[in-house]
Amino acid sequence: MSRSTVPLYRAAHGRTGDKGNRSNISVIAWHAELWPLLVEQVTEERVSAQFAYRGPTHVTRHLLPGLQAMNFVLDDVLDGGVNDALNLDSHGKALAFVLLDLTIEVPAGLRHHLVGAESDTPTTQEPSRRPSP
């Protein structure tokens, strides 16, 4: 079956939380049938690469199959955290959108579960275009 490449945010949604210098980002399937694709394709390696420019010391993925969700924990990506970072967004609230800019390959048979416009094709910066830490 043909597969097409779409932005992850068409298959999943998520939210960023912060504690100290650690960020957590949830990735939640829009539909249970999309969940196996996330498990297969949204890996620690790809997420580490996506955030390489912020130099995480560790990236951990936790799976929650009952919620069709995963939780990424990224250590040391907040320039010290809310009280120490110079960033306007010292909480890293925007970081979920960096993760959801990854792409995912979706079989034609599951495309009807995607959200957003069909015209919404990837415009993401792939990790190769990001600076290395």
Place this chain on the structure above:
Amino acid sequence: MPQPPLRIGCAAGFSGDRTDVAAPVVDALVAAGGPAVLIFETLAERTLALAQLARRLDPDAGYEPLLVDLLRPVLERCLRHRIRIVSNFGAANPQGAARRIAALARELGLAAPRIAIVEGDDLGAESRRPLLAAALKDVSDFADVARTMVCANAYIGAEPIADALLAGADIVVTGRVADPSLTVGPALAHFGWARDDWDRLARATMAGHLLECGAQVSGGYYADPGYKDIPDLAHVGYPIAEIDGDGHCTITKPPGTGGRIDEHTVKEQLLYEVHDPAAYLTPDVVADLREARVVELAPNRVRLEGVRGRARPGSLKVNVFREQGWLAEGEISYAGARAEARARLAGELLRERLATLGKLRIDLIGAGSVLGDDDGRWLAAQPRGEARDVRLRVAMIHADRVTAERLPREVTALYTCGPAGGGGVRTGLRQRLSTLSCFVPRDDVPTRFSFLDSP
């Protein structure tokens, strides 16, 4: 016969939250008619340090600045309908907050409410220094910490809240407690659970977790046009948890309010600020979310199931805040042709002028700002663009105030000494609060409650 649920409404998720949201929550609690509690969560990490600094300037201050604005619209109805109020709005001065609430009740012509004050979280006293020194021995030079310390508070749990309610409190005022404990305390008191009934405590903890950020479970911090559309976000309703005797909860919101509660909004908030879902640590219990499920029962009614619990940790988390240096910021805007190039030039010349002072963060708002790192690697790698409306923002931290003041002056000087057409300078200088976290043995942090003496 099954017990009726305990309804807990949440009418604030941070210090400074909206003051017009409690009324619809209380309306819904009154209409439902069963046992009910209203909570306000107003104490983010640094809020307590800011409150302590406020109290230094005014011994009567140091509690939630909006305390009266939050309570005035609902205090009379809560007391009349026996809706207990539980909140950490005591911040750095729970006694002061309790006195102010008593005064508000008098102003409103109400019978004096029984106001309980929970204490034990504050480890700032001289006598607690050895405890902190031991906890921080691997982290930092304690003499240096002690010199600059603003406050040290342990995240305490639900038990003193439950005890105060069982003793007849109408209102429970706390300082630092774990956010979910504001919910666990009333549930513990109402259902009379054993204090080592870990599954029930864990379920109530996650109910509290869903409530504690207010609108974040009902469409706030969620909406994304075309992907996550939320109705009437301008009037987003604040959440109510219906907790049953087993601790399971159904999350809902007042009828007629905006926002939405569905499977997806609940999942996002359930995982918010969670690290390992097998071990969500609070002072009350270790919650395990690995088997958690959410079920949409009806529009704006979602049930959380499958949460398990294990024995609570033997230690409590303590946050220590210090005054450490000054954060200086400045911004200036460039617009029209070559705006981005002019903003970049302004940034480069500031870097040159301030090079000796330490690390300077540079953002080009409109071309690239919040996604970048403090070291500027991200921005440096972005191709130079043609953005026509760019706001340069620079920031630095310096230990010395007088030195830090050079940054706002240099940004202001860009009016006359910088690139063409720079306008709209804003600058700021504020004391920086830095945090240290550590753990102390639970047994070294005795907690208690007391009733405010009648005037």
